[in-house]
Amino acid sequence: MQMESFQRPNCSAAVCGSQFNKHALKILIQNAHPQEIIICFDKEEIPPKDEYFNRLYNIGRKYQNYADFSFIYDREGLLDLKDSPTDKGEEIFEKLLRKRVRIK
Structure with a gap:
């Protein structure tokens, strides 16, 4: 529902x-x-750890034959624990989106 309020x-x-x-x-x-x-x-952990990163990466790798996959991973501490990437507003979401991890 937050995405609906974004531009x-x-x-x-x-x-x-x-x-x-x-x-x-x-x-x-x-x-x-x-x-x-x-x-x-x-966001499920603070500070970022390999376990959470690897879980997100593996989801994308598992299904990459169906579509291009990427994921948002907060490396800069922009989000608090349990925040969604949209919880801090459109500007923070856009920053996270630009720095998303692309699975190749």
Whole structure:
């Protein structure tokens, strides 16, 4: 709902918790035909650790044959624990989006 208040077009979709699976991927592909899927889960750890980064990276790697994948990972401490990438407003979201991790 926060994305709806931003100036950019809202093309977001919610998932339950911080889970992304083949069922969610299938729904996205059938209904939206995305060229890129950007994972934007709530921040789950402070300071950033390899475990959380690797979890996000592995989700994208697992499904990269279906679409380009990337994820938002707060390396600069812009978000508080449990914040979503949109919680601090559009300017912070855009900064995080520009620095997203692209999976190749």
